[in-house]
Amino acid sequence: MHRLKLVPNTHAYYDFIRMLRNDPRVQHGFIQQTQITPEEQHAYMEKYGDCYYVCLCDDQPAGYVGVIDHDIRVATHPDYQKKGVGKFMVQEIMKIFPDAYAKIKVENEASFKLFMKAGFKVKYYILEKE
Numbered sequence: 581m582h583r584l585k586l587v588p589n590t591h592a593y594y595d596f597i598r599m600l601r602n603d604p605r606v607q608h609g610f611i612q613q614t615q616i617t618p619e620e621q622h623a624y625m626e627k628y629g630d631c632y633y634v635c636l637c638d639d640q641p642a643g644y645v646g647v648i649d650h651d652i653r654v655a656t657h658p659d660y661q662k663k664g665v666g667k668f669m670v671q672e673i674m675k676i677f678p679d680a681y682a683k684i685k686v687e688n689e690a691s692f693k694l695f696m697k698a699g700f701k702v703k704y705y706i707l708e709k710e
């Protein structure tokens with residue numbers, strides 16, 4: 581059994597979060613497609629860094645979760661996916677931000693399953709013109 585711990589984000593994790601967010605194996609799940617430079621990440625984290633937490637699996641960074649304006653963003657490093665890390669992060673972050681919600685792409689089955697497993701229910705649909 582792996583030991584999971586959610587810790588507040590610090591400078592030391594800025595690049596872990598950036599690399600994971602940029603990773604094509606993870607990126608497809610997000611609504612915004614982007615490649616973040618170290619400089620952009622630094623500026624972003626100076627503003628929003630306190631909104632992020634990192635999940636350590638046996639003391640190694642395995643994923644991150646953040647809540648900005650109640651909106652959850654979460655990613656698990658591919659090496660650690662499907663081991664319960666995502667569910668752990670969502671459950672822990674809900675203790676800190678109980679009013680948070682998730683906005684996910686219709687085709688993002690992994691994310692949908694994750695939030696359903698974490699006890700979320702579909703409350704709204706967002707419809708956009710094609």
Ligand SMILES: CC(C)(COP(=O)(O)OP(=O)(O)OC[C@H]1O[C@@H](n2cnc3c(N)ncnc32)[C@H](O)[C@@H]1OP(=O)(O)O)[C@@H](O)C(=O)NCCC(=O)NCCS
Nearest residue numbers: 606609654655656661662663664665666667690691693694
């Ligand atoms: C979504 C994501 C965070 C899930 O992380 P994870 O650590 O693999 O999730 P968990 O291991 O806690 O799995 C939670 C549930 O979702 C299911 N699940 C996870 N990945 C899945 C996949 N690719 N396909 C189908 N189901 C999946 C698991 O089977 C599990 O259900 P179970 O308890 O019945 O086994 C991860 O796939 C990821 O980082 N995706 C890319 C980024 C992304 O899409 N983020 C969400 C945008 S807000």
